[in-house]
Amino acid sequence: MATTTQTTSAHHGDHGHAAHGPELQHHFETPAQQKEAATLGMWAFLVTEVMLFGGIFLAYAVYRWAFPDVWAEAAHHLNTPLGTVNTVVLLVSSLTVALAVNAAEHGRRTRLLQLLGVTLVLGVAFLGIKAFEYSEKFAHCAGYKTPIAWATGGELLGEQECLVPGRAFAFPAEHGAATEEHASTNKTPHQLFYLLYFIATGLHAVHMLIGLTIVSILTFLAWRGFFTPTYFTPVEIGGLYWHLIDVVWVFLFPLFYLVH
Amino acid sequence: MATTALPGRGYLEDDTPTVWSWVKAWLLTVDHKRIAILYLLSINFFFLLGGLAATVVRIELVTPQGDLLSSDLYNRAFTLHGIIMVFFFLIPVIPAVLGNFLVPLMIGARDLAFPRLNLLSWYLYMAGGIFALSAAVFGGVDTGWTFYTPFSSTYANSNVILTIAGAFIMGFSSIATGLNFIVTIHTMRAPGMTWFRLPLFIWASYATSLIIVLATPVVGITLLLLAIERLWGVGIFDPALGGDPVLFQHLFWFYSHPAVYIMILPGFGVISELIATFSRRRIFGYEFIAFSSMAIALLGFLVWGHHMFVSSQSVYAGLVFSFITMLVAIPSAIKVFNWTATLYKGSISYRTPMLYALGFIGLFVIGGLTGIFLGVVAIDIHVTDTYFVVAHFHYVMVGGTIMAYLGGLHFWWPKMTGRMYNEVWGGISALVIFVGFNMTFFPQFVLGYLGMPRRYHVYPQEFQVLHVLSSSGATVLAIGFIVPIIYLMFSLWKGKPAGNNPWEATGLEWQVSSPPPTHNFTRIPVVTSEAYAFPPEAAERDAASWRPGSPL
Amino acid sequence: MATSKHDTPGDAHGHQEPAHYDGHAHGHISVATYYRVFGALMLLMFLTVGAWWLEGVVAIPRLLGVIVALTIASTKTLLIVLFFMHIKVSSRMSQLYAAASLVGLLMLFIVIMGDYFARGWPPQLGPLP
Ligand code: HEM
Ligand SMILES: [Cu+2]
Numbered sequence: 055m056a057t058t059t060q061t062t063s064a065h066h067g068d069h070g071h072a073a074h075g076p077e078l079q080h081h082f083e084t085p086a087q088q089k090e091a092a093t094l095g096m097w098a099f100l101v102t103e104v105m106l107f108g109g110i111f112l113a114y115a116v117y118r119w120a121f122p123d124v125w126a127e128a129a130h131h132l133n134t135p136l137g138t139v140n141t142v143v144l145l146v147s148s149l150t151v152a153l154a155v156n157a158a159e160h161g162r163r164t165r166l167l168q169l170l171g172v173t174l175v176l177g178v179a180f181l182g183i184k185a186f187e188y189s190e191k192f193a194h195c196a197g198y199k200t201p202i203a204w205a206t207g208g209e210l211l212g213e214q215e216c217l218v219p220g221r222a223f224a225f226p227a228e229h230g231a232a233t234e235e236h237a238s239t240n241k242t243p244h245q246l247f248y249l250l251y252f253i254a255t256g257l258h259a260v261h262m263l264i265g266l267t268i269v270s271i272l273t274f275l276a277w278r279g280f281f282t283p284t285y286f287t288p289v290e291i292g293g294l295y296w297h298l299i300d301v302v303w304v305f306l307f308p309l310f311y312l313v314h
Numbered sequence: 315m316a317t318t319a320l321p322g323r324g325y326l327e328d329d330t331p332t333v334w335s336w337v338k339a340w341l342l343t344v345d346h347k348r349i350a351i352l353y354l355l356s357i358n359f360f361f362l363l364g365g366l367a368a369t370v371v372r373i374e375l376v377t378p379q380g381d382l383l384s385s386d387l388y389n390r391a392f393t394l395h396g397i398i399m400v401f402f403f404l405i406p407v408i409p410a411v412l413g414n415f416l417v418p419l420m421i422g423a424r425d426l427a428f429p430r431l432n433l434l435s436w437y438l439y440m441a442g443g444i445f446a447l448s449a450a451v452f453g454g455v456d457t458g459w460t461f462y463t464p465f466s467s468t469y470a471n472s473n474v475i476l477t478i479a480g481a482f483i484m485g486f487s488s489i490a491t492g493l494n495f496i497v498t499i500h501t502m503r504a505p506g507m508t509w510f511r512l513p514l515f516i517w518a519s520y521a522t523s524l525i526i527v528l529a530t531p532v533v534g535i536t537l538l539l540l541a542i543e544r545l546w547g548v549g550i551f552d553p554a555l556g557g558d559p560v561l562f563q564h565l566f567w568f569y570s571h572p573a574v575y576i577m578i579l580p581g582f583g584v585i586s587e588l589i590a591t592f593s594r595r596r597i598f599g600y601e602f603i604a605f606s607s608m609a610i611a612l613l614g615f616l617v618w619g620h621h622m623f624v625s626s627q628s629v630y631a632g633l634v635f636s637f638i639t640m641l642v643a644i645p646s647a648i649k650v651f652n653w654t655a656t657l658y659k660g661s662i663s664y665r666t667p668m669l670y671a672l673g674f675i676g677l678f679v680i681g682g683l684t685g686i687f688l689g690v691v692a693i694d695i696h697v698t699d700t701y702f703v704v705a706h707f708h709y710v711m712v713g714g715t716i717m718a719y720l721g722g723l724h725f726w727w728p729k730m731t732g733r734m735y736n737e738v739w740g741g742i743s744a745l746v747i748f749v750g751f752n753m754t755f756f757p758q759f760v761l762g763y764l765g766m767p768r769r770y771h772v773y774p775q776e777f778q779v780l781h782v783l784s785s786s787g788a789t790v791l792a793i794g795f796i797v798p799i800i801y802l803m804f805s806l807w808k809g810k811p812a813g814n815n816p817w818e819a820t821g822l823e824w825q826v827s828s829p830p831p832t833h834n835f836t837r838i839p840v841v842t843s844e845a846y847a848f849p850p851e852a853a854e855r856d857a858a859s860w861r862p863g864s865p866l
Numbered sequence: 867m868a869t870s871k872h873d874t875p876g877d878a879h880g881h882q883e884p885a886h887y888d889g890h891a892h893g894h895i896s897v898a899t900y901y902r903v904f905g906a907l908m909l910l911m912f913l914t915v916g917a918w919w920l921e922g923v924v925a926i927p928r929l930l931g932v933i934v935a936l937t938i939a940s941t942k943t944l945l946i947v948l949f950f951m952h953i954k955v956s957s958r959m960s961q962l963y964a965a966a967s968l969v970g971l972l973m974l975f976i977v978i979m980g981d982y983f984a985r986g987w988p989p990q991l992g993p994l995p
Contacts, residue, residue, distance in 0.1 A: 081424035082502075083838065090957060091427040091501040097956075097963040098493045102531040104967035108974055109535035109565055113550050115979060116561055120988035122928060134918075141911055149904040152950040156897055219548045243556035245548055253542060253550075290952075297951045304942045308935035312918035314928065500959055528970040564978045615973050619981070628984035628993055631977075 077285045089287050096291040100298050103261075107302050110254050114309060117250070121243040128225070128247035129313035131217055133187050137311035140183050141303065147176035148300040151269075151293045158286035163276060166289070170273040173296070177266045184259055188252075191217045219249045251310050258306060261299045268292045324732065324829040326351075344429035345832060350415035351730070352436050357407050358799075360443060364398035365792065367391050372785040378778050380771045388771035389456035390472070396459030401481045402443050404715050405573060408580035409491050409526075410439070412722045413519050415730060417495055419823035420513050422504025422841065424833045427497040435490035438483050446480030449473035458769060460570070463551040463562040467543040474544050478537040485530045485537075488576070492526030495519050504822070506841035513821055513845045514590075514603050518583025521607040525572045525579070525614065533569030536562065560625050567618035575614040577711060578678075579607055581718030582649055585671050588721050589653045590846040591819040592668035593660025594853045597846050599652040606645035613642040623694045632691050639689035646682050650675060661853030665817070666740030670721030673748045677713025681706060684759065699769070702762025708755045720747070720798065727802065728816045732828045733809030739801040747794035753787025818855075820846055895949055903949045907942055914938040 082088040118125050154169035189201035195216035198204035215226040225244040272292050275281065281289060325347045330336040340348060370391045374382045383391060414432065418425055426432050449455055455477045457466040466474045499520050503512070540562065543549020551562045582603075590597040597603060619627055619635030653675055662668070684706040688694045697703060728734055757780040762768075766777050773781065815824040822839055823830070914935055921931045948954045953964050986993040 079429075080833065081418075081427075081429065087501055090959075091497050093956065094500055094959050094963065095428060095493055095497040097960045098496050098527055099489075101527050101963055101967040101970065102489055102493075104531075105528060105970050105974075106531035106535050108971045109532050109539070111971075112565070112974055112978060113539070113561060115975065116558065116982060116987070117550070117556070119979075119982065121556060126928075134915075138911075138915055142908070145904065145907050145911065148907075148946060148950055149900060152900045152903075153897065156895075156900070220546060221548075223548070241554050245555045246550055246557060249542075249548065249550050249555075253539065257538075294951055297946055301943050301946055304946070305939050308914055308918070308939055312914060312935055314918065314921040314926075314931055524966075528966065532974065561978075564981070568974060568978075615970075616977060619977070626985070628981050628986075630984040630994060631981035634980075 085284065092287045092291055093294075096294045100294065103298055103302075107254075107257070110250065110257065111305065111309075114250050114254070117243065117246045118309075118313075121246070124243040125247055125313050128244045129310060131215075131226075132251070132311050133190065134311045136183055136187055137307055140180050141307045143176050143180045143183070144300050144303050147173050147180070148297055150176065151296045155286070155290050155293045158276070158281050158289040159283060161281075161283040163279060163281075166276050166281070167273065170269055170276060173269050174266065174273065177262060177269065181259060181262055181266075184255065184262075195222055217248050219245045219252065223248070254306055254310070258299065258302055261302070265296050265299050268295060323831055324827065325832045326731075326829050342433070344425070344433055346414050346418050346426050346429065346432055347730075347830060347832075349432050349436055350411055353406070353410040353414060353439070356436075356440060356443070357403060357411060360398050360402040361407075363447075364395050364403055365795065367395035367398065368788070369792065371395060372788045374771055375773075375781045376785050378773050378775050378781075383771055385771050386456065387454075389458075389769070390450075390454030392769060393455050393458050394450050397446055397455070397477060397481070399711075400459050400573075401484050402439075402446065404577040404711055406439060406484075406488055406491070407719050408584065408715065408722065409488070409495070409519060409522060409576075410435070412515075412584065412719070412726060413495065413522075413580060414491070416515065416726065416823055417498055417519055418502070419826065419830060419834055420516055420821060421499060421502060421507055422822050422835060422839045423498060423502035424835060424838075426494045427502060428494050431490050432494055435487045435494075438487035438490065442480045442482070442484030442487060444480075445483060446477055449476035449480065452476065460566065461537070461540060461562075462566075463540065463543070463549075463559040464553070466540060467549055467551060468554075470544060475541050478541055482534055482537045482541075485534045488526050489530050492523035492530075495523040496527065499523075504835075504839050504841055507822075508841075510601065510604070511841055511844050512604075513583075514586035514597065514600070514607075515580070515583035517604040518579045518586070518607045521611040522576050522579045524608075524611050525576050528615070529569040529572040529576075532565060533573075536565040536569070539565075560622070560627065563622050563625050564618070567621045568615075571618035571621065572611075572614045574707075574710070575610055577715045579610060581674070581715045582607065584718040584722035584725075585653065585674050586649075587819075587821070588667045588671040588725055589656050590848075591725070591817055592663050592665060592671070593657050594848045594856060595656050595660040595846070596844070596848065597652065598655035598658075599648075600845070602648050603652050606648045609645040610642060613638060613645070617642055617689075620689050620694070623691050624698050636689055636691050640686065643682060643686050643689075646678075650679060650682075661856050663856060664741070666735075666737060666744055667721045667725035669741060669744035669748075670717050670724065673744065674714060674717040674721065677709050677717060677748075677751065681709030681713055684709065697762055699767055700762035701758040701766045701768055704768050705755045705758035705762060708758070712755070713751055717747070720744075723802075724798075725817070726823075727805070728812030729823055729828045729830070731806060731809070732812055733805045734812050734816060735798075735805040735809060736801045739797060743794050743797040743801075746790060746797065750787050750790030750792075750794050754784050754791050755787070757781075757784045757787070818852060820848060895952060895955060899949060903945050906945055910938050910942050910945075 078085050078088055082091070150169045150173045154166055154173065157163075157166040157169055186201065189204075193199070193201045193204035194211055195218050196204050197211055199209045199211045203209045213226050214224050216222045216224045221240075223240055223245050225240075225242060269292065272289055275288065325345055328336055328339055330339050340352070343349060343352075370383070371388070374380065374388055374391070380388065414426070417423075450473075452473050455472045455474055457470065457472070457474060461474070461478060466478075499512075499516060539550055543551055548555060549557065551557050551559050553559060586597055586603055617635055617639045619631050620639045623632050623635075653671075664672075684702070688697065688703060688706055724735065724740055761777055761780045761784075764777070766773055766780075812828045814827055816828075817824070822835075822841070825839065826834060917931065917934050917938075920926070947964060951964075953961055956964075984994050
């Protein structure tokens with residue numbers, strides 16, 4: 055194979071290689087090299103993501119070690135059923151992404167589109183449920199029982215409870231405990247739990263948003279027929295990113311929702 | 315299919331009809347060499363800014379009283395100096411300028427693996443810089459570059475958030491660079507360019523990138539947590555909630571000690587190139603130098619606690635950290651020994667880059683050895699937060715990284731611009747920098763040992779002599795930094811054309827024209843020999859071309 | 867003609883990529899495997915929720931509960947990484963980088979938690995002798 059080298063062109067799009075598809079960028083020699091570069095690059099990037107979340111997990115470990123009882127009390131106020139549903143949603147979405155990569159590899163465009171579409175729906179569902187959980191906490195701070203009650207001015211929350219960290223934070227006293235402890239429960243490690251909860255799941259949700267953006271772009275490209283059995287690297291590395299988000303949740307779920 | 319190699323045009327040339335398209339051709343370039351130039355300009359700009367802040371600090375310290383600055387302003391001045399120099403100069407400088415330019419050229423590739431990511435990294439760098447500078451404009455920060463909680467959270471009264479936003483964004487910029495280097499070095503080496511034929515600068519860049527990728531995200535999340543604490547009023551480092559401020563120090567130094575290796579390792583790489591070229595010898599113990607870079611990268615992750623000996627960290631942790639700190643000095647020493655062994659019986663020519671390299675070795679030895687002093691818990695407790703520490707890290711950062719950067723810049727300047735700089739002025743300013751540097755920072759060892767704490771704007775009368783000495787040294791040093799700017803700029807239009815290989819160095823970057831064509835290689839080269847294969851007659855040719863007064 | 871190099875420092879006889887493009891040079895994971903992995907993931911998820919529920923009913927040492935939960939989470943991660951993320955059939959370098967994140971986490975955790983352990987944590991425990 056001879057190489058045509060255009061040393062004058064600074065653009066990626068317009069080069070005169072005829073021996074391979076247009077997706078090969080000028081500075082790579084072979085498509086396999088380009089693909090390996092993309093995959094390795096994604097993995098190196100995922101390392102940075104792992105270390106990013108690692109910092110939060112470390113803080114979690116430090117404080118859970120210090121305050122195991124607080125953790126158990128605090129975690130009981132999270133919505134475990136919804137957390138479980140969300141775990142299922144994310145695991146299914148991981149499956150659909152894995153299948154989507156497979157479909158792209160076999161050039162099955164309709165199936166690829168369907169699977170990416172399902173992934174989008176699942177991702178949005180996850181964020182919707184997460185948003186509901188958050189708004190529940192905020193509604194309690196506002197004194198209402200549910201987010202809907204909050205919006206419509208409905209049923210009030212009986213006891214004082216605010217699990218959103220901040221000045222208004224008030225962890226409800228355990229049943230049977232003296233009620234005048236309310237005020238003094240403001241500055242307690244319970245706040246640490248909820249801080250970590252909001253930060254960790256919030257950062258995770260941000261990653262979900264990025265993941266959804268990526269999947270949307272992939273869907274658009276697939277719809278335009280951009281991918282072929284010889285070139286579907288974007289689907290593959292986009293999938294890697296999605297799976298990583300899933301992995302993070304796999305840890306967040308037991309660490310926040312399943313604590314005794 | 316025939317090979318149609320169009321004649322390569324230098325990457326600096328444009329055929330842009332309008333000014334606007336010229337601006338676009340530069341600001342939207344994906345050519346690693348042009349991005350290196352963008353970095354060169356912006357990083358040096360930040361260096362000058364940081365230097366300005368240092369000037370203010372040194373002027374204040376001429377007298378024992380605080381007559382120029384209030385204590386508050388003084389805090390802001392040295393913080394600005396530290397933040398600019400660490401995050402916006404020392405960490406990116408060699409990878410982003412020399413590395414960007416050289417990594418693809420040295421391994422025989424047409425570009426980095428992800429050219430657009432590379433451009434993004436420059437934009438992130440600029441964005442981070444603007445954030446950090448805007449913090450200074452809005453009144454500055456007074457936490458020191460280390461942002462310790464609760465200085466920076468509960469008790470902060472300055473623009474902490476803007477500043478850490480700057481550092482945070484800058485972190486992504488270095489991640490982008492590191493990622494690019496890793497992938498490029500793995501997947502884009504020319505045929506025959508095996509791992510043990512790589513120039514040592516590539517090994518060093520690889521090790522640096524590994525540190526960047528593993529450590530930078532941790533400081534990212536740490537700064538994010540700090541920002542949340544500052545914004546929200548409650549945070550996870552807040553002792554009122556049961557949080558532990560020392561956890562911040564752990565997380566911060568988990569990055570920031572490896573970060574000092576991000577600063578120095580590329581410098582090691584540059585020095586290996588310079589020493590080999592100007593001794594005309596195969597570098598002594600190539601494999602040892604290559605692997606010591608990797609060893610430093612890994613061991614460097616396990617020593618951060620030596621910054622925390624007095625932080626309430628456990629004495630046992632202190633012991634272990636102290637021990638591993640000693641260990642990490644071994645690979646550093648291996649490098650120094652191998653360089654000196656390379657010099658032995660080499661055909662040494664004292665060109666400007668070589669002057670910097672030799673200066674580097676001397677200064678790094680002092681800096682490294684005092685680092686070992688500091689790694690001993692007992693000594694460190696005596697000199698913690700004194701000028702001894704300040705002198706130590708300036709010896710490694712200025713005497714190490716900046717000397718290496720300047721040496722590398724002079725060495726590759728002909729390649730980057732196609733022009734030779736003035737060798738006489740080059741030599742003079744290298745010597746001025748060396749002298750000025752030692753005048754500035756050696757007295758600080760003494761000051762610190764005698765008990766002068768760092769970060770104070772007033773001090774007892776007895777320290778004045780040494781402080782004045784230090785400030786006058788800083789003046790000499792500043793001159794030494796300004797002179798190269800002048801003659802390097804001057805060389806752009808008056809310099810001798812360099813030719814492809816003015817130093818008769820080995821290495822693929824010297825086989826292309828100067829400045830290199832846009833896509834580096836019309837044909838991807840095939841490598842058949844090791845990195846520093848100087849022909850035996852190279853030394854003889856050097857000797858024959860020697861004339862009295864010539865800098866050889 | 868130029869071929870790209872993928873070999874790692876250690877493997878001199880490394881697998882040379884063929885110059886022409888081969889869609890899946892490193893092997894392949896079948897759809898059936900994906901479904902099986904998914905089944906295992908679901909099973910593990912119900913296990914972890916079940917274990918949590920059980921802990922609420924019978925008294926189990928807290929540490930044991932944490933260990934069970936983390937073991938299950940790690941197993942799930944392993945499955946996802948190996949199969950869904952194709953690490954099982956990826957190039958050696960991608961595998962190394964996947965492992966690198968584990969090494970990075972271990973350095974972070976072991977050293978910092980080691981300090982907390984030795985320093986006495988929570989603080990009222992006091993330091994080790
Ligand atoms: C031979 C290897 C080295 C050893 C053993 C060493 C040891 C130390 C120790 C023990 C400290 C803590 C002093 C204290 O705060 O009480 C320290 C501080 C410092 N070192 Fe080094 N060091 C070495 C090389 C380097 C290098 C190569 C750099 C940078 C290029 C560097 C930059 C710094 C900085 C910036 C600080 C001070 C941080 C601060 O508190 O602001 N060191 N070093
Ligand atoms: Cu250190």
